[in-house]
Amino acid sequence: xxxxxxxxxxxxxxxxxxxxxxxxxxxxxxxxxxxxxxxxxxxxxxxxxxxxxxxxxxxxxxxxxxxxxxxxxxxxxxxxxxxxxxxxxxxxxxxxxxxxxxxxxxxxxxxxxxxxxxxxxxxxxxxxxxxxxxxxxxxxxxxxxxxxxxxxxxxxxxxxxxxxxxxxxxxxxxxxxxxxxxxxxxxxxxxxxxxxxxxxxxxxxxxxxxxxxxxxxxxxxxxxxxxxxxxxxxxxxxxxxxxxxxxxxxxxxxxxxxxxxxxxxxxxxxxxxxxxxxxxxxxxxxxxxxxxxxxxxxxxxxxxxxxxxxxxxxxxxxxxxxxxxxxxxxxxxxxxxxxxxxxxxxxxxxxxxxxxxxxxxxxxxxxxxxxxxxxxxxxxxxxxxxxxxxxxxxxxxxxxxxxxxxxxxxxxxxxxxxxxxxxxxxxxxxxxxxxxxxxxxxxxxxxxxxxxxxxxxxxxxx
DNA sequence: TCAACTCACACATTTGAAGTGC
DNA sequence: AGCACTTCAAATGTGTGAGTTG
Numbered sequence: 001x002x003x004x005x006x007x008x009x010x011x012x013x014x015x016x017x018x019x020x021x022x023x024x025x026x027x028x029x030x031x032x033x034x035x036x037x038x039x040x041x042x043x044x045x046x047x048x049x050x051x052x053x054x055x056x057x058x059x060x061x062x063x064x065x066x067x068x069x070x071x072x073x074x075x076x077x078x079x080x081x082x083x084x085x086x087x088x089x090x091x092x093x094x095x096x097x098x099x100x101x102x103x104x105x106x107x108x109x110x111x112x113x114x115x116x117x118x119x120x121x122x123x124x125x126x127x128x129x130x131x132x133x134x135x136x137x138x139x140x141x142x143x144x145x146x147x148x149x150x151x152x153x154x155x156x157x158x159x160x161x162x163x164x165x166x167x168x169x170x171x172x173x174x175x176x177x178x179x180x181x182x183x184x185x186x187x188x189x190x191x192x193x194x195x196x197x198x199x200x201x202x203x204x205x206x207x208x209x210x211x212x213x214x215x216x217x218x219x220x221x222x223x224x225x226x227x228x229x230x231x232x233x234x235x236x237x238x239x240x241x242x243x244x245x246x247x248x249x250x251x252x253x254x255x256x257x258x259x260x261x262x263x264x265x266x267x268x269x270x271x272x273x274x275x276x277x278x279x280x281x282x283x284x285x286x287x288x289x290x291x292x293x294x295x296x297x298x299x300x301x302x303x304x305x306x307x308x309x310x311x312x313x314x315x316x317x318x319x320x321x322x323x324x325x326x327x328x329x330x331x332x333x334x335x336x337x338x339x340x341x342x343x344x345x346x347x348x349x350x351x352x353x354x355x356x357x358x359x360x361x362x363x364x365x366x367x368x369x370x371x372x373x374x375x376x377x378x379x380x381x382x383x384x385x386x387x388x389x390x391x392x393x394x395x396x397x398x399x400x401x402x403x404x405x406x407x408x409x410x411x412x413x414x415x416x417x418x419x420x421x422x423x424x425x426x427x428x429x430x431x432x433x434x435x436x437x438x439x440x441x442x443x444x445x446x447x448x449x450x451x452x453x454x455x456x457x458x459x460x461x462x
Numbered sequence: 463t464c465a466a467c468t469c470a471c472a473c474a475t476t477t478g479a480a481g482t483g484c
Numbered sequence: 485a486g487c488a489c490t491t492c493a494a495a496t497g498t499g500t501g502a503g504t505t506g
Contacts, residue, residue: 112499115468119497152465199467239466277467278500285499294498297473 088251088264090130096189097125100291101270107283108158109273111243117196117234121292124192124245124271131182132251135261139175139185140248141192143235146272151240153280158242165238168201172248173233179252192247197275198234237275244272 095101100122101109112118124141131137145164152161173195177184237243244267251261279285289295 121498289499292498294474294476294496296475296498298499 088130088249088262091128091249091264092130093126093128093247093249093264093266095125095268095271096127096191097122098268098270101268103291104284104287105270105272107287108281109271110276110279110281110284111197111273112279113197113199113237113239113275113277115198115200117198117200119193119196120245120273121288123195124247124268125189126247126266127189128185128249131186131249133181133183133186135182135251136179136253137182137185138178138248138250138252139190139192140178140250141173141175141195141245142170142248143197143237143243143245144170146242146244149242150238151242151274158274158280161240164241168236168238171233171235173235192245194233196234197237199237199239199275199277200234201236239275239277242272242274244269 104122111120145167147160148164149160150162150164151158173192175190175192176194177190246265246267249264249266251263279288289298
């Protein structure tokens with residue numbers, strides 16, 4: 001395997017490998033060991049991103065050991081506790097809609113993935129404390145496989161059913177408010193509800209068109225809001241695989257900052273889920289319908305509930321009849337079904353809009369423009385990958401609309417295993433790292449399974 | 463044959479644009 | 485002219501179930 005010092009020589013001794021955790025599984029199937037290696041970092045390429053250097057790094061405490069993940073969904077899991085690495089001392093994250101997640105997790109959370117991309121429900125929504133109110137931070141989210149197995153619904157429970165598919169390109173969702181001050185992040189919960197899950201590799205950049213607005217608007221800088229027009233992101237997953245969302249908090253003045261002031265990664269065991277193209281567990285379907293406002297029509301009183309749908313089919317067969325039914329009136333807001341709304345059921349996303357009186361994070365203009373924009377143009381540099389590193393796996397076909405403007409096409413970080421002969425070994429070293437930002441994020445080390453941890457610390461990364 | 467997947471559908475929600483009044 | 489508020493329409497988010505694929 002590759003030691004981090006080998007991968008990032010300029011890190012010096014600012015990091016260390018922790019001892020493997022109890023229960024860590026190092027026997028990942030070879031399919032998951034598809035890995036990545038970066039050649040020597042081409043630091044001169046990063047010179048244009050130097051303007052956001054943070055204050056002196058802090059000394060880090062040893063991160064706590066990460067407990068092993070529960071073996072399977074739907075079984076008795078250990079008391080869920082957020083797991084984190086703490087290169088940002090004092091920073092803590094709590095899952096804001098934890099009760100909802102726990103409810104789903106007790107059944108075995110399933111997330112629909114579609115070609116067009118499906119939102120997560122529940123969404124990851126967290127509250128953060130302990131940030132420096134003045135410093136700027138980035139919030140990132142990614143989703144990593146939990147183990148090396150493919151799963152199958154056996155009528156009552158999920159059971160492993162063979163080897164997992166080869167891992168897909170790592171993608172990292174950047175919260176659209178990033179970068180923002182600690183005060184901003186701590187003011188209200190941070191929601192990642194815009195992230196989408198897909199099983200399609202045809203759009204290698206993870207974008208979907210903007211929901212509203214002129215089609216030619218594209219992505220760019222929103223002068224009115226003073227923030228970046230971020231598209232929703234799509235994370236590529238395999239169906240019937242178990243995944244774990246992770247949230248990363250990076251102290252950096254801007255997206256293209258070369259020196260990060262520290263990194264903290266968090267994962268909440270109760271947010272683990274199995275990706276599916278159609279719900280397998282009827283209890284999950286019931287929970288989703290009960291909790292998701294978009295599925296209101298499928299509730300007992302909804303016009304799209306089974307009773308109503310069956311009635312419509314009968315009416316169709318019998319011929320045209322008056323459409324109105326007594327049920328319609330009972331679907332008024334405030335009915336019994338609305339009582340199930342809570343947490344994610346109100347997805348109006350309060351964190352998207354700055355609080356009254358608060359100016360939106362001022363765009364730091366390095367590199368000749370807003371830093372986030374610079375990131376979109378040079379994601380590889382932001383993530384430390386040399387510019388010549390391939391950003392797209394040749395095995396993934398070109399998107400039909402790949403002629404989109406550069407910011408659009410470059411806005412997603414993808415890190416691929418190197419092609420044969422490229423200098424990047426196709427086969428990765430055996431994994432012994434735990435989930436960490438450097439794995440699923442900028443430097444996707446082989447497999448983010450529950451192993452030892454990599455303590456990156458707050459040293460400058462280059 | 464069967465499991466997994468895709469797609470069209472109806473309905474609910476969200477959100478920007480347009481309209482209105484002050 | 486500018487602002488706040490309301491209304492409207494279109495886009496988007498849902499689960500369902502039939503059809504398709506391998």
